[in-house]
Amino acid sequence: MKHRTFFWFFLPTALAMLLFIAMPIVSVVTQSLFTPHEAVLITSENCGPFGCKTETTIDQEATEALRAEKPLGRFAGLSIYLDRGHLAIAEVSDAWTNRESFGGFVSALGNLPFYRAIGFTLTYTFTVTPLLIILGLMIALAVNSLHRHLKGLMIFFSLLPMIVNPLVGSLILFWMIDARGIIGSALQWMAGDPDLSLKASTPMMWIAIIVYGVWHSAPFAFVVFYAGLQTLPKDQLESAQIDGATRWQQVLYVVVPHLMPLVTFVALIQLMDNFRVFEPIVGFNAAAHATSLSWIIFNDLGGETRQLSAASATSVLTILGVAILLSPVLVRTWRDFKGKT
Amino acid sequence: MFLRTVAMAGVMSALAGTTAMACEISARVSIVGNEFPAIHAVADGAKACAGGEVEANLTADHQKINLAGMQGNPAEYTSAIIANSSIVALMNEDVIRPLDDLVAKHGGALKKNQLITVNGQVMAVAFMANAQHLVYRSDILEQAGIEPPKTYEDMLAGAKMIRDKGLLEYPLGGAYASGWNLAQEFTNMYIGHGGAFFEAGSATPTVNNETGVAALEMMKALSEYMNPDFLTHDSNATSAEWKAGNVAMMNMWGSRMGPLKDPEQSTPEVVATTTLAAPMTVAGGDTPATTLWWDGWTVAKNIPEAEAEATFLAMMNGISPDRLDDEMTPLAVWLIDGYEPTDAAVGVFAAANMNAVPYPMLPYQGLMHTALGAELSDFMQGKESAEQALADVEAAYTAAAKEKGFLQ
Numbered sequence: 001m002k003h004r005t006f007f008w009f010f011l012p013t014a015l016a017m018l019l020f021i022a023m024p025i026v027s028v029v030t031q032s033l034f035t036p037h038e039a040v041l042i043t044s045e046n047c048g049p050f051g052c053k054t055e056t057t058i059d060q061e062a063t064e065a066l067r068a069e070k071p072l073g074r075f076a077g078l079s080i081y082l083d084r085g086h087l088a089i090a091e092v093s094d095a096w097t098n099r100e101s102f103g104g105f106v107s108a109l110g111n112l113p114f115y116r117a118i119g120f121t122l123t124y125t126f127t128v129t130p131l132l133i134i135l136g137l138m139i140a141l142a143v144n145s146l147h148r149h150l151k152g153l154m155i156f157f158s159l160l161p162m163i164v165n166p167l168v169g170s171l172i173l174f175w176m177i178d179a180r181g182i183i184g185s186a187l188q189w190m191a192g193d194p195d196l197s198l199k200a201s202t203p204m205m206w207i208a209i210i211v212y213g214v215w216h217s218a219p220f221a222f223v224v225f226y227a228g229l230q231t232l233p234k235d236q237l238e239s240a241q242i243d244g245a246t247r248w249q250q251v252l253y254v255v256v257p258h259l260m261p262l263v264t265f266v267a268l269i270q271l272m273d274n275f276r277v278f279e280p281i282v283g284f285n286a287a288a289h290a291t292s293l294s295w296i297i298f299n300d301l302g303g304e305t306r307q308l309s310a311a312s313a314t315s316v317l318t319i320l321g322v323a324i325l326l327s328p329v330l331v332r333t334w335r336d337f338k339g340k341t
Numbered sequence: 342m343f344l345r346t347v348a349m350a351g352v353m354s355a356l357a358g359t360t361a362m363a364c365e366i367s368a369r370v371s372i373v374g375n376e377f378p379a380i381h382a383v384a385d386g387a388k389a390c391a392g393g394e395v396e397a398n399l400t401a402d403h404q405k406i407n408l409a410g411m412q413g414n415p416a417e418y419t420s421a422i423i424a425n426s427s428i429v430a431l432m433n434e435d436v437i438r439p440l441d442d443l444v445a446k447h448g449g450a451l452k453k454n455q456l457i458t459v460n461g462q463v464m465a466v467a468f469m470a471n472a473q474h475l476v477y478r479s480d481i482l483e484q485a486g487i488e489p490p491k492t493y494e495d496m497l498a499g500a501k502m503i504r505d506k507g508l509l510e511y512p513l514g515g516a517y518a519s520g521w522n523l524a525q526e527f528t529n530m531y532i533g534h535g536g537a538f539f540e541a542g543s544a545t546p547t548v549n550n551e552t553g554v555a556a557l558e559m560m561k562a563l564s565e566y567m568n569p570d571f572l573t574h575d576s577n578a579t580s581a582e583w584k585a586g587n588v589a590m591m592n593m594w595g596s597r598m599g600p601l602k603d604p605e606q607s608t609p610e611v612v613a614t615t616t617l618a619a620p621m622t623v624a625g626g627d628t629p630a631t632t633l634w635w636d637g638w639t640v641a642k643n644i645p646e647a648e649a650e651a652t653f654l655a656m657m658n659g660i661s662p663d664r665l666d667d668e669m670t671p672l673a674v675w676l677i678d679g680y681e682p683t684d685a686a687v688g689v690f691a692a693a694n695m696n697a698v699p700y701p702m703l704p705y706q707g708l709m710h711t712a713l714g715a716e717l718s719d720f721m722q723g724k725e726s727a728e729q730a731l732a733d734v735e736a737a738y739t740a741a742a743k744e745k746g747f748l749q
Contacts, residue, residue, distance in 0.1 A: 038746035039433075039704060043542065044460035048425065049467050049676055050633050050699045056542060057459055058704050060435045074746070084740040091736075111725070111733060113715065179570060197569040202722070285573035288519035288718035299520075299715065302405055304430050304707030309744050 025319065032080055032312035034073040037066040073309075080313040085296075087317075088112045114317075117291040123206065124292070125274040125325070128213040133266055135214060136221025137259070141251065143222070144229045155226070162219035170283025173212050205289040209280045216280075217273065221266045228262045229255070268329050275322050293318045364390035364658040366651035372397040372638075373407045374422025377596060379469055379673035380636070383422070386659030393651050404430070411436040414643040419652040422638045425700050426707065428457070428465055431639060433704050438642040439463060443653040450662060455676050457637055459702075467637035468660040469673040471596050472697060473529060474631060474688030475621055480614040481508055481589040489616070493533070493559055493623040493630060496590055500566040503589055513566040514582055514591030517721070518575040524713035525632075529592070530556040532698050533623040533630025544705045544747040546738050548713075549731035557720055557727040559623060564721060572718055586611045592620065592631070595689035599671055602685060617684070619691030631692055632700040635676070705747045712738035 040062035046055045067073075082089045092115075095108035109115040143154050161169065176183045177198045188196045198204040232255060240250050256263075278294035281287060287295065293314055300311040372387060374380050376399040384397035398418070400406070404427055410417040412434065421431060431437045439462040444451065448466075457465040475496075477489050485503045490496040496513070503512040516522040531538070536552035539545060564571050568582060580597055582588050584607035593601075600606055601615050620631035638656045640649050658664075662679040670680065674689040682690060700706075712734045720730035742748040 035744045036746050038749075041544075041704070041747075042460070045458075046460070046702055047456070047458045048699065049454045049470055049635050050693065053699070055701070056544075056703055058433050060432075064435065076744075080744060083743070084736050085744075111719070111729075113737070179568070195569065199573045200569040200571075200722075285518060285575075287715075288572040288722065299711070302402075303711035304404060304426055305433065305705070305711070305741075305745065306408065306430070307708075307741055307744060310741065 028312045028315045028319075030072070031308055032316050033076060033078075035076040035080065035309045036073045037063065037070070038074070039063065040066070076309065080309050081317070084112065085300075085310050086114050086313050088114060113291065113296060114293075114314075117293050117296055118321075120206065120290040121275060121277060121292045121321075124210060124213060124277050124290075125271060127210050128217065128274050129267060129270045131210075131214045132217045132270060133221050133263060135218040136266070137225050137256075139218065139222040140225035140229055141255070143226060158222055159219045161215050162217070164216075166216060166279035167283050169216055170212055170280040173208070173215075174284045177208055199285075202289040205284065205286050209277075209284060209286060209290060212280045212284075213274065213277065217270055220270070224262050224266050225259055228259045232258055264329060264333070268326060271325050271329070272322055275325055276318065293321065364654060366390045366393040366395075366654050368393050368645070368647040368651035370395040370420065370648070370652045370655045371418050372399075372420045372422060372656075373403050373410055373418040374399050374638075375403050375424075375636075376401050378599065379596065379669075379675075380422055382664070382669045382672055383468060383638070383656070383659040386661060386664050387655040390651075390655045390658050393655075395655055407431065408434055408436065411641045411643065415645065415648075416641040416643040419641050419644050419648050420638050420656055421641070422636065423465065424471075424634050424636050425457075425702050426634075426710070428637075428639065429702055429704055429707060432459065432464065436642055437464060437639040438649065440466065440640060440653065443640070443650065447650075447653055447657060450657065450678060452676070452678050455637075457635070465637040465639045466656070466660070467635040467676050469596075469636045469675050470689055470693065471594060471634040471636065471674065472631050472689045472692035473525075473592050473594050473620065474692050475590065475618040476583070476593050476598070476601065476688070477590045477616050477618060478588075478611070478614045479616045480610070481512070484508055485589075489618050490590065490621055491619075492625075493530075493563070493621050496621060497562055497566070499590065500563075504566065509587065509589055511566060511568045511587065512589040513563055514574075514579045514588035514593070515563060515567055515571065516574060516576045516579045516593070517560075517564060517567065517571040518578070519572045519718035519721075520714040521710065522575050522714075523572070523717055523721070524710045526560060526592075527556060527713050527717060528700070528710070529630045529632060530560055530623060532632060533621075533626055533628060534559075535624075535626055535628065538701065538706070538709055539703070544742050546709065546735045546742075548709075549728065549735050553731045554727040555624060557717070557730065561721060561723075561727075572721060583607075583615075584611060595674055595686065595692075598685040598688065617688040619688065619695060620697060627696075629692060629695045629697045631697050633692060633697045634700055636673075705742055705745070708741045708745065708747070709734075709738050712741065 040059040041056050042059045043054055044057045045052055081087055084091055091112055092109065095105055099105040110119060139158055143151060143158060146154055175181050178184050179197045184198060188194055198208055236254055237250060240254050276294050277292045278298065281290055281292060281295045297311045297314045300307040300314065370387060370393060372384055374384065380399055384399060388395045388397065407418060407421040408430055411421060411431065423431060441463050444456065444463050451466060455467050456463045457467055475490065481503060482489060485499065485506055485508055487499040487502050490499055500512045503509050515526060517526055531553060534552045534556045536556065537547055540547055568574065576594060576597060579591060579593065580600060583591065583601060586608060598617060602612055604612050620629035623630045640652050660677050662677055665675065665677060665680055671683045671685055674686045716733040716737050717730055719725045720727055739748060
């Protein structure tokens with residue numbers, strides 16, 4: 001393609017990317033470097049249905065003047081990134097110097113919101129992503145070997161978890177694993193422990209969220225792999241059969257290598273998606289047991305007093321996290337690309 | 342139930358249309374607020390006004406959108422329905438206007454105690470009161486041979502009796518869901534123990550002390566008698582447990598009493614024996630371990646004068662004494678002139694009569710609430726000590742307060 005043609009062809013996309021990707025990132029980075037002005041506090045007499053009381057309030061006129069002078073607020077540099085709500089540098093170095101054992105240091109880290117969230121997020125990402133790829137492949141192989149009259153129906157049912165809204169899906173599972181729900185009661189019966197409660201135990205809650213994550217995302221892998229299976233060269237498979245390969249060997253040495261580029265694609269997308277795990281934590285009401293970076297952002301913005309700077313800093317850290325997570329795959333793709341040209 | 346509410350709302354607005362209440366407005370009105378029946382009733386009254394378009398966006402997530410929707414100029418929302426905690430966020434950002442001129446002009450029907458004044462200026466008009474208080478099942482308490490508790494210590498002893506007699510495995514209920522609800526229960530318990538959240542006149546936190554530890558220990562003791570899933574139970578889930586007949590005593594919002602006494606939502610046995618009582622005290626204190634709340638409406642600052650006036654008139658119509666009919670009266674403890682308390686109001690009135698403390702209207706109380714909600718669940722699960730949890734609360738709060746410019 002000529003450069004000129006390419007330019008006009010690409011322009012609309014570039015504009016959209018600038019508007020919807022680059023500018024929000026610039027905005028978020030800016031907001032994370034500034035904090036609101038110091039509040040000018042005054043005492044005032046406040047009255048209401050329950051009588052009067054002397055309380056502290058914000059002096060609006062003085063604050064207004066400060067804001068008019070510097071609309072962005074105070075420049076905070078990286079201080080928000082380093083405070084206890086984020087990287088907690090002071091607390092971490094404190095925990096390291098005062099550690100009694102390495103385990104003690106890790107549990108001290110787990111007490112800091114950012115590291116607690118990272119702990120769950122990484123566990124979730126690195127268990128859900130491989131599991132959903134394996135499950136997706138299994139479903140795709142199973143559906144592919146069905147009689148063609150059954151295929152349409154099975155594809156529809158296999159896709160259902162992805163069609164269900166994540167929040168609704170997790171709420172349904174949340175009620176099913178309740179101590180009085182169908183899965184919760186069944187587990188109590190199987191374990192012979194009438195007090196067994198999934199929602200009260202951190203490991204069980206983690207497992208429940210991970211199971212939900214695999215259930216929700218496997219259809220995505222399934223669709224991609226199923227489409228890939230349709231392009232599988234028949235002659236290769238037939239020659240493998242003539243060579244006496246078992247079905248397992250056929251899958252391992254013919255099908256999987258053929259689908260490998262798609263596995264990379266699914267892994268890439270799902271790593272990004274799973275790193276931003278959010279809905280099941282809200283749906284499962286699981287904040288006491290598991291948090292993620294996205295949940296921290298939600299919590300910072302959802303309180304009675306919004307913490308925009310804190311939420312922005314966590315957003316930037318999320319972007320960095322996704323970049324680090326994807327770097328091996330991206331580097332590989334880049335090398336492949338270089339190799340081809 | 343939902344269909345019935347919808348049908349009723351239809352009938353009510355039809356009635357409002359035919360009786361043609363004298364409410365004429367000349368500009369747009371747009372309301373944002375929380376979602377529960379009493380607020381719906383107020384918004385419906387505002388919508389009965391003729392002459393201008395009246396919109397209402399009522400959602401449980403109102404706090405996430407009201408500030409953003411009022412910061413623009415002109416603001417999207419001309420009125421936010423808020424409570425004594427959530428008005429602070431709007432005042433901190435200076436998006437609501439003083440109402441003194443409009444009260445003087447159109448506020449004749451208001452009682453003085455409906456006016457929320459801050460530093461001498463009317464900032465909101467309150468229309469209902471709310472508080473958490475004791476609810477108990479008279480039949481179960483009778484079978485266990487215990488009196489309705491006056492203190493949390495009585496409640497604990499009663500819960501043990503009920504469990505020992507095999508009446509209920511988890512006799513206590515409570516909205517202990519980690520987050521806002523758990524923070525609210527700590528706030529109640531800490532105030533009941535006589536604790537102070539901040540150094541007087543400053544934003545420096547003071548919750549990590551013996552009073553805080555005592556409050557947490559009491560919450561932990563109570564939770565031993567609650568459904569093991571208590572950290573996921575908000576007011577909705579706790580009410581559902583109650584309606585299912587699984588709970589004998591709980592501290593619950595006055596505004597939730599209507600559904601608990603609704604024969605369509607529970608068994609006749611539960612509805613008939615659900616009894617409301619005054620909030621409990623704790624640790625020999627006189628102040629009940631609860632907080633008083635009001636709900637009210639505000640008018641946005643960044644809107645034209647005509648819209649402000651129209652909003653004021655429409656909201657006044659929403660809380661007009663004429664509208665207190667058989668449908669609206671039981672929905673809340675109204676502060677509106679001419680309100681006759683119903684059976685569902687005893688708990689809230691008892692709380693007010695016991696001189697319960699209003700939820701603090703401090704600019705940084707919301708940050709404290711968020712820190713409490715996030716950091717206390719580890720202690721409730723037995724993962725860390727009360728002292729460590731409270732130290733974490735202070736650390737989390739301090740980081741947030743520094744960011745927002747309340748602390749150096």
